[in-house]
Amino acid sequence: MSVKNEIHAQIVGALAGAKFPIETPEELLGSFPDGAETTCKSGDVELKAGDAGKVLTAEDFPFISAKNVADIIVERAGL
Numbered sequence: 001m002s003v004k005n006e007i008h009a010q011i012v013g014a015l016a017g018a019k020f021p022i023e024t025p026e027e028l029l030g031s032f033p034d035g036a037e038t039t040c041k042s043g044d045v046e047l048k049a050g051d052a053g054k055v056l057t058a059e060d061f062p063f064i065s066a067k068n069v070a071d072i073i074v075e076r077a078g079l
Contacts, residue, residue: 003042003043003045003079004074004079006040006042007040007042007045007047007070007073007074007077007079008070008071008074009070010040010041010042011040011066011069011070011073011074012066012067012069012070014032014033014038014040014049014066015031015032015066015069015070016066017031017033018031018066019031020062020063020064020065020066021062021063021064022061022062022063022069023061023062024061025052025053025056025061028049028052028056028061028063028069029049029050029052032049034049035049035050036048036049036050037049037050045079047073047077051077052069052073055072055073055076055077056072056073056076060072
């Protein structure tokens with residue numbers, strides 16, 4: 001599995017219990033099991049949920065699914 005696919009799957013998994021739609025960055029971070037410290041890893045790549053704020057914009061909200069969140073984060077993180 002590629003790094004991109006592995007990180008994508010980990011984000012989706014981490015948000016499995018989240019209630020959608022997610023309207024704000026704070027709500028998104030609160031949806032991850034360890035909040036901003038939730039970490040997805042693949043090989044040498046490590047991505048923390050708190051880093052999502054660097055690639056997300058207000059226009060990205062509301063998120064309608066975990067896949068929606070993962071799609072945008074892995075695309076913009078350049079994985």
